Amino acid sequence: MLDTSLSPLPPVVHGAGDPMLPVKTRIVDRKQETADTFTIELEFENGSEFTFAPGQFNMLYTFGTGEVPISISGTPGTSKNIVHTIRDVGVVTSALSGLNVGDKVGLRGPFGTYWPIESCKGKDIVIAAGGIGLAPIRPVIRHVMENRDDYGRFIILYGARTPEDILYPEELGQYKSNLDVEVWVTVDRADRSWRGHVGVITTMITGAGFEPEKVAAFVCGPEIMMHFVIMNMNRLGVTNDQIYVSMERNMQCAIGRCGHCQWGTEFVCKDGPVYRFDKVEHLFNIRQL
Amino acid sequence: MKNKPLSDLMVVHPFFEGMDRDHVDFIAGCAQNKRYKAGEFMMLMGKEADEFYLIRSGRVAVEMDAGNRTYVVQTVGEGGIIGWSWLNPPLSVRYDVRVMDDVSVFAFNAQCVRDKCDADPDFGFNITRRFMKLVVERLMATRLQLAELYA
Ligand SMILES: Cc1cc2nc3c(=O)[nH]c(=O)nc-3n(C[C@H](O)[C@H](O)[C@H](O)COP(=O)(O)OP(=O)(O)OC[C@H]3O[C@@H](n4cnc5c(N)ncnc54)[C@H](O)[C@@H]3O)c2cc1C
Ligand code: FES
Numbered sequence: 001m002l003d004t005s006l007s008p009l010p011p012v013v014h015g016a017g018d019p020m021l022p023v024k025t026r027i028v029d030r031k032q033e034t035a036d037t038f039t040i041e042l043e044f045e046n047g048s049e050f051t052f053a054p055g056q057f058n059m060l061y062t063f064g065t066g067e068v069p070i071s072i073s074g075t076p077g078t079s080k081n082i083v084h085t086i087r088d089v090g091v092v093t094s095a096l097s098g099l100n101v102g103d104k105v106g107l108r109g110p111f112g113t114y115w116p117i118e119s120c121k122g123k124d125i126v127i128a129a130g131g132i133g134l135a136p137i138r139p140v141i142r143h144v145m146e147n148r149d150d151y152g153r154f155i156i157l158y159g160a161r162t163p164e165d166i167l168y169p170e171e172l173g174q175y176k177s178n179l180d181v182e183v184w185v186t187v188d189r190a191d192r193s194w195r196g197h198v199g200v201i202t203t204m205i206t207g208a209g210f211e212p213e214k215v216a217a218f219v220c221g222p223e224i225m226m227h228f229v230i231m232n233m234n235r236l237g238v239t240n241d242q243i244y245v246s247m248e249r250n251m252q253c254a255i256g257r258c259g260h261c262q263w264g265t266e267f268v269c270k271d272g273p274v275y276r277f278d279k280v281e282h283l284f285n286i287r288q289l
Numbered sequence: 290m291k292n293k294p295l296s297d298l299m300v301v302h303p304f305f306e307g308m309d310r311d312h313v314d315f316i317a318g319c320a321q322n323k324r325y326k327a328g329e330f331m332m333l334m335g336k337e338a339d340e341f342y343l344i345r346s347g348r349v350a351v352e353m354d355a356g357n358r359t360y361v362v363q364t365v366g367e368g369g370i371i372g373w374s375w376l377n378p379p380l381s382v383r384y385d386v387r388v389m390d391d392v393s394v395f396a397f398n399a400q401c402v403r404d405k406c407d408a409d410p411d412f413g414f415n416i417t418r419r420f421m422k423l424v425v426e427r428l429m430a431t432r433l434q435l436a437e438l439y440a
Pocket of ligand 1: 068071087088091132247250
């Protein structure tokens with residue numbers, strides 16, 4: 001059973017016992033999700049299994065290019081497969097995008113805190129994700145779906161730029177067909193062929209009509225989106241100790257040594273990336289730290 | 290069986306939240322129930338802004354016709370408000386409004402509401418403030434869209 005606190009799990013050290021040393025994995029599957037986003041499935045070359053909690057991330061290393069933190073977006077628990085959904089935005093993510101099945105990727109991890117799915121049992125779970133932010137939170141969605149009786153209402157709010165940018169559309173469609181899951185997808189712009197909602201994600205929060213005191217809200221996306229989502233949730237009566245966010249900062253060591261990910265007093269790699277919002281709200285609105 | 294007065298039905302719409310019953314009764318004199326079928330246009334760009342709508346059920350798309358392409362600017366559903374061009378000159382509709390799912394609305398005669406706003410400044414201020422809130426919300430949403438919220 002997972003720990004119910006938000007402290008990091010003990011680091012899992014694969015291979016030579018050094019958390020700074022990437023372990024070799026092989027790409028066993030690759031899927032282009034949208035024009036700039038793809039999913040890769042990795043397996044350790046030595047055949048060992050991998051365990052992670054939802055919200056944790058790995059450092060992925062492309063040989064000769066560099067290393068980036070990427071959340072794990074598969075089903076939580078233990079398995080041979082390690083799933084990552086990645087948006088191609090720069091040097092390393094572009095190099096990862098160019099790899100194919102059979103190619104090698106170095107991996108360190110899993111690192112960081114995780115979404116508190118155990119301590120939120122019995123609550124109404126509200127997920128608010130924007131853009132690529134659906135990937136780090138997908139393990140939570142899968143966990144709640146597989147343990148549906150442990151939770152109250154389950155509301156998924158997802159915003160994307162255009163219908164073509166919607167991540168995991170088939171999976172969202174499957175969830176939507178369940179009578180006890182409420183899935184609200186909205187896009188910022190569309191043409192007439194799109195039958196769904198158009199408008200910013202904040203407009204859906206009011207529409208979802210949840211009872212604030214029962215809610216545990218998991219919010220993941222760019223900071224500007226999280227800012228406005230939280231503002232709207234607060235307006236409805238959801239307090240900051242009911243809201244969890246996942247933060248992103250540039251990283252290097254991922255084990256709290258180098259300071260690259262420093263955010264005020266926090267080292268996002270080890271104190272985060274998942275935070276209960278009331279613990280970090282004082283840092284959230286500060287332009288640059 | 291006697292039908293309920295329209296204002297009794299109207300009060301549950303979020304637009305009237307916290308509004309004095311006198312004012313609801315006052316504006317109800319300008320309202321009627323209307324229904325539109327999916328595919329119909331409730332408003333067309335360039336036409337006179339002679340009505341505005343409070344949506345009771347269903348969903349509409351606010352659209353912008355860009356010649357070779359039509360953009361959906363926003364979809365609006367139950368509890369939403371459609372139309373603010375009726376408040377100020379030039380009193381002409383700025384977007385097309387297409388019905389996506391059959392809608393039932395309270396439709397308000399714009400001239401009638403404008404006259405009542407002029408006749409009773411207290412009422413007029415109340416209505417203007419509620420539309421101001423709507424305009425601010427839409428402006429905020431537009432700014433967020435411009436800010437590339439998900440980039
Ligand atoms: C804990 C954590 C989890 C993450 N999980 C994921 C994930 O699941 N999937 C995923 O795709 N990304 C994820 N990221 C973001 C990812 O790490 C960055 O996109 C990546 O480091 C960029 O590296 P690069 O070398 O490709 O780009 P760089 O060459 O370093 O940057 C190129 C350009 O991209 C911009 N850029 C950098 N990072 C981002 C960003 N996050 N979003 C938009 N633009 C950016 C830079 O400002 C620069 O202009 C996560 C980050 C953190 C800290
Ligand atoms: S990445 Fe080095 S301290 Fe966090």
